[in-house]
Amino acid sequence: MTRKEILLLLVLATIQFLHIVDFMIIMPLGSQFMRVFEVSPQQFSLIVSAYAFSAFLAGLVSAMFIDRYDRKSALLVLNIGFTLGTLVCAIAPSYELLLAARAFTGAFGGTLGAVILATVSDVIPLERRATAMGYVMTSFSVASVAGVPTGIYLAATFSWQAPFLVIGALAFLTTFLIFFAVPALRRHLDGVGAHAHPLQAIGDVVRDRNQLTALAFTLILMLGHFSIIPFIAPYMQFNVGFSDHQIAYIYTLGGIVTVVLMPLFGRLSDRFGPARIFALASFFALFSIFAITNLPHVSLVLALCATSSFFAVASGRNVPAMTMATAVVRPERRGSFMSVRGSVNEMSLALASLVSGFIVVKNPDGSLGNYPYVGYLAIAMSILAIVVSRRLKVVEGA
CATH class of the missing domain: 1.20.1250.20 (MFS general substrate transporter like domains)
Structure with missing residues (x-):
């Protein structure tokens, strides 16, 4: 692989890592959420499912528009939305606002995953694509090995808000990586039907x-x-x-x-x-x-x-x-x-x-x-x- 391809895969893997940790960290922090917001286990489960259900709906909606834009622009907008949602989670003063923030974050975080995979597929030819996918998908493993344990430690040492503040700050910095390290990717816009209804x-x-x-x-x-x-x-x-x-x-x-x-x-x-x-x-x-x-x-x-x-x-x-x-x-x-x-x-x-x-x-x-x-x-x-x-x-x- 070329140096530019390696840099691109590193940026994409970093984005993937952050939104995976953001999704996974909710579950081990369940006892803190139930104690702080005084909610039942059923209400806590809504915090978890709100992210996935929102990602499900957002994926269907974005499917109608996502190919009409440059991959870099899509990554920037989605990552900014994910960053804002995560930071709102960190400062949410009530259960209701936290629930809304998780749904908002899921809409952007879930769609980010699809755009990341589409970007890899656009840049890396099929004969080398599996290797590239393997590198990007190691972000799942790194999230479970390092990301989630670190988030649990931050929550236990400081508060439940700490992991979201750190993830939000890192996602904010990742926005600059996307702007400077990801090239304009418009090849898919030249295909037949790219601007269809x-x-x-x-x-x-x-x-x-x-x-x-x-x-x-x-x-x-x-x-x-x-x-x-x-x-x-x-x-x-x-x-x-x-x-x-x-x-x-x-x-x-x-x-x-x-x-x-x-x-x-x-x-x-x-x-x-x-x-x-x-x-x-x-x-x-x-x-x-x-x-x-x-x-x-x-x-x-x-x-x-x-x-x-x-x-x-x-x-x-x-x-x-x-x-x-x-x-x-x-x-x-x-x-x-x-x-x-x-x-x-x-x-x-x-x-x-x-x-x-x-x-x-x-x-x-x-x-x-x-x-x-x-x-x-x-x-x-x-x-x-x-x-x-x-x-x-x-x-x-x-």
Whole structure:
């Protein structure tokens, strides 16, 4: 890769890192929010879901307009909105204002992710795109290894506002990085239909069987990935015997593993093809999913091996999956498609969590029951994702 490409990927990964930490930090701070604002667990859950639901709606709306603008301009506007929303979260004096600020932040933060992926796809040719995706997507791992623990420390040492102030300040500085380091990206504006009616963007996705297949692929893959994630920590505590302190090892070690392996999955995808690497990673993910959801009371080391293997292969398969998704649409429609895909992804997260919540029960002894059934569902969806991935076609000029 050239020096300019590396600089661009670094800036994009930084933006991605900040909005991921902003989304994730809410959950471990739940007890503070409930105590400070005197709200119930149900009201706290609205703070979490407001971000995702707003991102879902914003993704659908932005799909109609996003490809009509230079990628750099879109990144600047969205990052400024994300910055303002995060800073308002930090100074919110009431629960209602915090809820509104989270929804506002989600509208910009969720759409940022789609534009970042579209930008990578516009700049990096398909034969090197998986490697680039691997580098940008390591921001997820770094967020879990460094970002979230740092945010928890700041909240415990100062107040719950501290993480949002730091994220907002860093996002403000990132605005200048976008202005000076990101070049004007207008190639997609020269394509046929780039200035079509906004509603046509949605219509193009609906009428294109290849794009619909990619959206179905996203939904199925997330059901095979995220359905087991919400209950990994509770299961390890109630069924395997982890302490509250030891739970942090799962995410720290898993994040380190994915930081190292995600770029490797990208390089392998570029060399052997994303479909082949996706199928291979998904095959090994089946064993990891089965091990985690059926794990008895074992040693800490053995349990961490099981969880880390899942983080490695299940997260690693997302790199070739993302590469395949970006190749089903031409550049002039990519931003719109990625916005719709981002909305489907947000909806899939909520659906996967909802389904697993209906399946898992709490036993009289305090342990969790039926978690293996969630694993079997995830395994079935993972196998189906392999089948559907074979139906994705690379369009000319992708």
